[in-house]
Amino acid sequence: MNVLQPPTWAQPRGYVNGIAASGIVISVAGQIGWNTQGTFETDDLVGQVRQALANVLAVLAEANAGPHHIVRMTWYLLSRDEYVARAAEIGTVYRELMTNGTAHYPAMTAVQVSALIEPRAKVEIEVTAIVPD
16 A cells, blocks of 8 residues: 655645555445444444444455555544544544554544434544555
């Protein structure tokens, strides 16, 4: 994988502007903050982020892939304000689960939406990963 960073642009924090990669493409459907039985254990945003990321990792593991294979992430959030206010906590959870001590950040997009299909969900995260041939 090659990070795509125009040389005159400021370095982004917590994501990259682009990644070029080739290999087996893995598309992970949007994952929300419920457990393996489809039950929410918390209504807390940070707790749901933790569970949604764990769910992403579980799907990737089915293809013998991990967080270092992720090239793109999209976060759908109910509240931009809550996300911004809790960004430090979310960042801690992200680094704990997704970087394995090695800084790897995919291209990311985060958007506020008016609703998610599951009424208790506060976040939904989808990813694209590429495992090299």
